[in-house]
Amino acid sequence: MHTGKSYKLFEFLFWTRRDIYRLVVIGVGAVVLYQVVGWTWLAVPWTVVALLGTATAFIVGFKNTQTYNRTWEARQIWGEIVNNSRSWGIIARDFLSHPEKSKLLIYRHLAWLTVMRFHMREKRAWENVRKRYNVEYQKYYRIPENETSLEAELSKYLSPEELTYILSTKSKATQIMALQSKTLKELYANQEIVVLQLVEMQRTLKEFYTQQGRSERIKNFPYPRQFATINSMFIKLFTFLLPFGMLREFEKLNESVEGLMKGNMIWLVIPFSVLISWVYTSLEQVGESTENPFEGNANDVPISQLCRMIEIDLLEMLGETVLPPPLEPKNNVIL
Secondary structure: OEOOOOOOHHHHHHHHHHHHHHHHHHHHHHHHHHHHOOOHHHOOOHHHHHHHHHHHHHHHHHHHHHHHHHHHHHHHHHHHHHHHHHHHHHHHHHOOOOHHHHHHHHHHHHHHHHHHHHHHOOOOOOOOOOOHHHHHHHHHOOOHHHOOOHHHHHOOOOOHHHHHHHHHOOOHHHHHHHHHHHHHHHHHHOOOOOHHHHHHHHHHHHHHHHHHHHHHHHHHOOOOHHHHHHHHHHHHHHHHHHHHHHHHHHHHHHHHOOHHHOOOHHHHHHHHHHHHHHHHHHHHHHHHHHOOOOOOOOOOOOHHHHHHHHHHHHHHHOOOOOOOOOOOOEOOEOO
């Protein structure tokens, strides 16, 4: 997540520079073939390009709306996890008369959060974080899950026996919640909590399962590939044809100018075609960077920061004074 007022123009140009290089080559190629080589038949009717550009704009707008909705839903899910985690901390502390058992339930919940954030950072074939322009931008910010191991983080919250068991399971987050439920059953059997407290605590666990499932749905189901593919194809086709559609339009301008630009107006096709095409390719790249809100891109939901914030809150509820420091942005980006 970007925490500054806005991205700087240089950052954006650096991020999209490869598209700019490609667009310049296409623009120069079109003008040289038309003006220097004399292949005037390469000019495409402007109406064709305009219609294609209109269709492409609709598709780009649709994609960006849908990918934003995915990111916003992900942020809502993790906002609910934050709220319910604080509630769990209060319940686990105040419903039980044994501080050690309260600590057990809260520490297990911190283990669940740890597993969730590591699981959300796992790579998927359709994700974009491994594309070159995203990889090179990662040096400007931190991905905490890449700096340590899941086992090392879980060892802070689980006993050696539970750690060994959880690491051996396929769905680690699910099994941690199962351990929580088992402990609640034992507490009720030992009459350490009453039935109303059991029901309330089980209801909270059910909410965590619901939020886990919603988060996993976004992680494991990509923005539909057919829409992503046709969006990319239309943009590539439009940006390729655009300079060829502008050739005759700019050549007509020679009739209305004098001086140095007389007869050379067609060369302006290069900067203007690059500018217009760059708008389309940049919108495509922005939408692409919003598709998968957990993969580790600079615009993702800051689940690491949220988990650290929850950890600090719950440890303070237990009365602990040695607290981990809050995560801070690096170059205005925090995950």
